[in-house]
Amino acid sequence: IIEIKNLKKNYTLGKTLVPALRGLNFTVETGDLLSVIGPSGSGKTTLLNIIGCIDFPTEGSVRIGHEEITLMNDKQITQIRLNKIGFIFQTFNLIPVLDVAENIEFPLLLMKKHSKKEIRKHAEKLADDVGLKDFLRHRPAELSGGQRQRVAIARALVTNPDIVLADEPTANLDSQTGAQILELMKKMNEQEKTTFLFSTHDPNVLKYARKIVQLKDGLIIKESCN
Amino acid sequence: IIEIKNLKKNYTLGKTLVPALRGLNFTVETGDLLSVIGPSGSGKTTLLNIIGCIDFPTEGSVRIGHEEITLMNDKQITQIRLNKIGFIFQTFNLIPVLDVAENIEFPLLLMKKHSKKEIRKHAEKLADDVGLKDFLRHRPAELSGGQRQRVAIARALVTNPDIVLADEPTANLDSQTGAQILELMKKMNEQEKTTFLFSTHDPNVLKYARKIVQLKDGLIIKESCN
Numbered sequence A, B: 001i002i003e004i005k006n007l008k009k010n011y012t013l014g015k016t017l018v019p020a021l022r023g024l025n026f027t028v029e030t031g032d033l034l035s036v037i038g039p040s041g042s043g044k045t046t047l048l049n050i051i052g053c054i055d056f057p058t059e060g061s062v063r064i065g066h067e068e069i070t071l072m073n074d075k076q077i078t079q080i081r082l083n084k085i086g087f088i089f090q091t092f093n094l095i096p097v098l099d100v101a102e103n104i105e106f107p108l109l110l111m112k113k114h115s116k117k118e119i120r121k122h123a124e125k126l127a128d129d130v131g132l133k134d135f136l137r138h139r140p141a142e143l144s145g146g147q148r149q150r151v152a153i154a155r156a157l158v159t160n161p162d163i164v165l166a167d168e169p170t171a172n173l174d175s176q177t178g179a180q181i182l183e184l185m186k187k188m189n190e191q192e193k194t195t196f197l198f199s200t201h202d203p204n205v206l207k208y209a210r211k212i213v214q215l216k217d218g219l220i221i222k223e224s225c226n
């Protein structure tokens, strides 16, 4: 479902070129649970942002569902991002003025496929799944770090996307709460065949991965099956 | 150096009362390496924010260096926060328009105790200690999550404070980079007798702790020596 060929990404900083990705090649099959690992600064977020159609490559090919996203226009990219992908940001990126329920249901309101009542019910179910049933009226600033992270997780899963990109999804969670989230994702993967691509430093997340891709300085140094 | 008695903190959310801390009692000796652990939402950040003089208690006593901070005025609190405490936020709180070197040296500029040249030299030394020697001109938005976290760590250590409060300091770091940071803190603790209070979910951080305080729903359920 995801095919990456010779993917390169350069950032420019004043006059300096920062090569964050230097030519990546790998494939993710439908229903895979793949984990990207590597030191801080090795390019994990950059890679996930490109697959998530949030950033664009400098060079190379990225196919999602056999469609080349580097050839798409803004409208097509927005459609893929909304309908096919769920993204859990390393920095959460919640909307500060909305409460927990409103943050989670937000992408469903954009898709306009269900009634408001059904949408709210579904969002509250996801809030309960991530342990935040008693925090629905809290705004992001009125939550702990790990609670904000869980709102971001629920928001990415609520649209039942084909692909979930999770950037360090358990970084702010204790191991028990983290396990609850990983079990939720595993269930989705078994029941809906959702494809998961994690970036992580957490050994507990790696236990759930079936494939592991190891990055170092913007290059893949190892691919293995778990 | 830190004495907590019957510490309570309530947040108000509309008409609801959220009791984040429900009466904590513990002591930290000078030169301790103490770790606070507990599930997401158990009150770790709330506790560190109060000891760090960033937030105030609803009830109870907090002594730092035998001085009762709940009886201090704003000016005294600001002095303690600047001169005695280094704080590493769970959300980093870097200044977006300043680059890495400028963010790290910022508290030293506020203290006005050294020349600008000395301050910049010291800030660049700390940047090198946390592995960011090649990123001095990057702004926070031009850094990875773990690189931003390391800038926040360097900024907290650069003033050589009596007490360092570190809220999940390794959450965005791979284990090798995390170990580099913990070794740096251990060295400071041995050489300067700096007191460290970590909040963490990371088992690697716990290895460095000599005391562990376990929180659950705003109460201490266990205190142990490591």
Ligand SMILES: Nc1ncnc2c1ncn2[C@@H]1O[C@H](COP(=O)(O)OP(=O)(O)OP(=O)(O)O)[C@@H](O)[C@H]1O
Pocket: A135, A138, A141, A142, A143, A144, A145, A146, A147, A172, A173, A174, B011, B012, B013, B018, B019, B020, B038, B039, B040, B041, B042, B043, B044, B045, B046, B047, B090
């Ligand atoms: N401003 C606020 N208003 C209302 N409730 C709040 C506010 N800030 C925090 N809380 C609540 O207080 C409780 C403790 O939060 P705190 O941030 O201290 O937890 P934590 O142990 O640091 O969690 P984590 O490991 O997820 O970072 C949480 O349940 C949170 O929802």
Ligand SMILES: Nc1ncnc2c1ncn2[C@@H]1O[C@H](COP(=O)(O)OP(=O)(O)OP(=O)(O)O)[C@@H](O)[C@H]1O
Pocket: A011, A012, A013, A018, A019, A020, A038, A039, A040, A041, A042, A043, A044, A045, A046, A047, A090, B135, B138, B141, B142, B143, B144, B145, B146, B147, B172, B173, B174
């Ligand atoms: N906008 C930018 N401008 C310049 N350099 C950037 C920019 N964004 C990222 N970088 C650099 O690209 C490299 C890769 O960053 P990336 O965020 O992908 O790393 P990462 O593997 O996610 O790290 P972490 O585990 O710390 O989150 C880093 O060295 C970073 O400094």
Ligand SMILES: [Mg+2]
Pocket: A044, A045, A046, A090, A167, B144, B145, B146
């Ligand atoms: Mg990252």
Ligand SMILES: [Mg+2]
Pocket: A144, A145, A146, B044, B045, B046, B090, B167
């Ligand atoms: Mg916290």
